[in-house]
Amino acid sequence: MGYKLPTRYFALCSFMILMFWMLLNAVSLLYLGSNDKYFTRGHGRHLQNDSPSDDFEREMAQEKDPNTLGLIRNKEDQTIREHGYEKHAFNELVSNRLGFYREIQDTRHELCKSIRYSSNLPSASIIICFHNEAWSTLLRTVHSVLNRTAENLVHEIILVDDQSNLEELKDELENYVEKLPKVKLLRTVQREGLIRGRTLGAKSATGEVLVFLDSHCEVNKDWLPPLLERIKENRTTVVCPVIDMINSDTFDYQSSPLVRGGFNWGLHFSWEPLPKHLLVKPEDYVLPIRSPTMAGGLFAMDRNYFSQLGQYDEGMNIWGGENLEISFRIWMCGGSLEIIPCSRVGHIFRRWRPYGSDSKGDTMSYNSMRVAEVWLDDYKKYFYQIKKGLVGEPFGDVTSRTELRKRLNCKTFKWYLKNIYPEINLPQEGGSVKSNMWNPHGLQKEKVIVKKGNLQNVGNSLCLDIPGRSSEKRATVLLRDCQEIHAMVSQTK
Numbered sequence: 001m002g003y004k005l006p007t008r009y010f011a012l013c014s015f016m017i018l019m020f021w022m023l024l025n026a027v028s029l030l031y032l033g034s035n036d037k038y039f040t041r042g043h044g045r046h047l048q049n050d051s052p053s054d055d056f057e058r059e060m061a062q063e064k065d066p067n068t069l070g071l072i073r074n075k076e077d078q079t080i081r082e083h084g085y086e087k088h089a090f091n092e093l094v095s096n097r098l099g100f101y102r103e104i105q106d107t108r109h110e111l112c113k114s115i116r117y118s119s120n121l122p123s124a125s126i127i128i129c130f131h132n133e134a135w136s137t138l139l140r141t142v143h144s145v146l147n148r149t150a151e152n153l154v155h156e157i158i159l160v161d162d163q164s165n166l167e168e169l170k171d172e173l174e175n176y177v178e179k180l181p182k183v184k185l186l187r188t189v190q191r192e193g194l195i196r197g198r199t200l201g202a203k204s205a206t207g208e209v210l211v212f213l214d215s216h217c218e219v220n221k222d223w224l225p226p227l228l229e230r231i232k233e234n235r236t237t238v239v240c241p242v243i244d245m246i247n248s249d250t251f252d253y254q255s256s257p258l259v260r261g262g263f264n265w266g267l268h269f270s271w272e273p274l275p276k277h278l279l280v281k282p283e284d285y286v287l288p289i290r291s292p293t294m295a296g297g298l299f300a301m302d303r304n305y306f307s308q309l310g311q312y313d314e315g316m317n318i319w320g321g322e323n324l325e326i327s328f329r330i331w332m333c334g335g336s337l338e339i340i341p342c343s344r345v346g347h348i349f350r351r352w353r354p355y356g357s358d359s360k361g362d363t364m365s366y367n368s369m370r371v372a373e374v375w376l377d378d379y380k381k382y383f384y385q386i387k388k389g390l391v392g393e394p395f396g397d398v399t400s401r402t403e404l405r406k407r408l409n410c411k412t413f414k415w416y417l418k419n420i421y422p423e424i425n426l427p428q429e430g431g432s433v434k435s436n437m438w439n440p441h442g443l444q445k446e447k448v449i450v451k452k453g454n455l456q457n458v459g460n461s462l463c464l465d466i467p468g469r470s471s472e473k474r475a476t477v478l479l480r481d482c483q484e485i486h487a488m489v490s491q492t493k
């Protein structure tokens with residue numbers, strides 16, 4: 001007996017611990033479950049609010065536990081996560097759980113915090129162009145602007161929907177946006193792409209300054225005054241915030257180092273380290289940085305100056321090259337381009353572009369040819385040296401853009417290289433150039449094609465195939481009859 005008693009006690013204790021554990025789980029699940037619903041689209045409490053109030057902000061600001069943020073609790077979670085990656089190339093499950101507003105770390109340099117800005121800064125029209133953006137990332141962009149920007153500085157927020165076909169971005173978005181202050185929703189009539197979409201937004205804007213943002217951003221503390229101040233001092237200065245990194249899997253917000261924009265002769269944008277002499281004293285970390293080019297998604301520019309300088313090249317399709325075009329144009333036609341270290345905006349860096357370009361093909365190459373033809377003068381030979389396949393390919397009519405260049409009395413590309421980007425190397429004849437670019441996903445390796453052909457399983461005559469365009473990142477690979485593939489390839493030739 002003396003031996004059985006402790007066993008029974010032990011069993012009883014175990015049972016009670018188990019019960020307690022289950023109770024704890026039930027409570028935490030209930031709590032988290034309700035929290036999820038709070039942010040589920042269409043059912044959130046904020047929908048009843050006419051505008052995000054202080055209460056709203058406080059409630060929204062509660063810390064999201066990074067340990068459970070990505071947890072898959074049921075089949076539905078799994079589906080959201082998987083479909084999210086397919087549609088948006090980021091973890092939509094985590095994004096949904098973060099809600100429309102969250103606290104993020106203030107990534108500015110200490111010295112930024114004591115800078116005072118003018119009380120009569122120009123007002124901004126914030127233009128956010130999107131195509132099939134995820135509900136939570138789009139609205140977190142909007143709410144971060146509403147919550148982290150002084151009201152008098154936001155003239156309006158213009159959302160430009162470029163033919164999204166996601167159901168929630170139709171009526172539901174329209175109804176939601178109606179309840180937000182200062183937010184307008186425009187829609188293109190046909191797929192226009194980022195470039196004409198932004199121009200459409202700019203045409204309807206009435207604020208003094210245009211601020212372009214991507215649709216998956218979170219603006220950081222006091223992000224706007226440093227940009228507006230610089231434009232107020234000189235309306236031909238175009239300014240970019242430092243683009244902090246939001247991790248596409250965890251949504252972790254990380255500070256970016258101070259870098260500037262460059263490019264290579266294939267006309268690809270690249271981030272590069274600052275020349276050493278620019279970062280010596282502590283003050284150097286808050287002073288504007290002259291940048292040869294901009295990344296393209298996030299910048300601010302005087303509205304009239306944007307028009308005067310020729311907006312965008314509307315002959316460009318969907319995406320790509322427009323950032324270099326506007327960068328060259330700004331510098332060569334009398335303006336300047338800067339990165340402002342005290343202005344920080346987080347942006348989700350994805351590993352691949354989740355949407356195609358419809359029937360428009362490789363728009364990056366097409367657009368880059370237009371840039372080369374209009375702005376590069378004799379230097380365009382270096383572009384075609386690297387992009388041999390583009391020689392003789394169509395690039396549309398660039399007459400209006402060459403006329404614009406003449407009308408604005410712009411300087412030569414030689415002047416630009418000598419004065420704005422002396423660090424660039426000219427490629428050796430026929431060769432390519434290596435650049436020491438900074439890349440948020442680590443160093444990019446150069447691609448070398450050693451051999452081309454089919455990959456075949458000799459046992460069953462099945463071959464690896466990529467349905468759709470093989471150049472698309474994250475394309476699916478499947479096994480298919482080799483004969484079938486062969487037939488399709490010869491058909492398309």
Ligand SMILES: [Mn+2]
Nearest residue numbers: 214297347348
């Ligand atoms: Mn983006």
